[in-house]
Amino acid sequence: MVHFVGAGPGAPDLITIRGKKLIAEADVIIYAGSLVNPQLLNDAKPGCAIHNSAYMTLDETSAVIKHAEAEGLTTVRLHTGDPSIYGAIAEQMHELDLLGIRYDVCPGVSSFVAAAAVLDQEYTKPGISQSVIITRAAGRTPVPEKERIGSFAAHQATMVLFLSAGKWEACREQLLEGYPEDTPAAIVYKATWEDERILRCTVGTLAETGEASGITGTALIIVGDVLGEEAPKSKLYDPAFETAFRSSHNKR
Ligand code: SAH
Secondary structure (H helix, E strand, C coil): CEEEEECECCCHHHCCHHHHHHHHHCCEEEECCCCCCHHHHHHCCCCCEEEEHHHCCHHHHHHHHHHHHHCCCCEEEEECECCCCCCCHHHHHHHHHHHCCCEEEECCCCHHHHHHHHCCCCCCECCCECCEEEEECCCCCCCCHHHCHHHHHCCCCEEEEECCCCCHHHHHHHHCCCCCCCCEEEEEECCCCCCCEEEEEECCCHHHHHHHHCCCCCEEEEECHHHCCCCCCCHHHCCCCCECCECCCCCC
16 A cells, blocks of 8 residues: 655644554555655664665656565655645556555645745735635646646736746746736745745746745745735624624624
């Protein structure tokens, strides 16, 4: 059995209880060493075989899993954040399907929600934005033309760019296709890690801020008017607004 486990954004206590238990019970752990906090491996049981997938190909990780299965062992495949977001799990699941190996997924705290937490930020403010666009700049992995940052920018919704640190000017240019220059933006580097950094800027100053930071990876770019000062009240706590739990006449 293989468990894909979301390790969370970095801080070792931001893994789920289930994920922590799966790590403690695993015979084999394959972790994404470039991004997963190695402190999470402290829970592994003595004798657990630990592999860093940063140095391995898909064929090599599959071979480790195949070997473990043949011996009736349990493997944890530890991914940063939540495995469903840029986790490259689909190709691994496909391999396991071909090999007839069972698997399941334990979700994790994605870095984009960790970034909101460290910014003390709500991404969905009434009257400002009720949507969060998660995307990335094209890199070695291409992005479909119809999903260009520039075309999403037309919505002026809250946007989170993964895997885009370093491509500052390309991001700025495409964001400007839809967002005004003074739209607030933030760069969050290693959210919840000890060396976390937060840089605030605007879409117009994103490239110079990013360049000056020296940050080239493990960062998110967050853009949108929700990052601004205004905070209109939501309907949820409005005394005139009824919810399933509270009628507007029932003031207790
Ligand atoms: N599955 C992960 C994302 C993997 S892709 C998740 O759900 O978060 C790797 C990218 O995620 C990095 O390039 C960076 O853009 C982002 N990332 C991962 N951890 C991060 C963190 N702690 N702080 C900021 N960005 C992070």
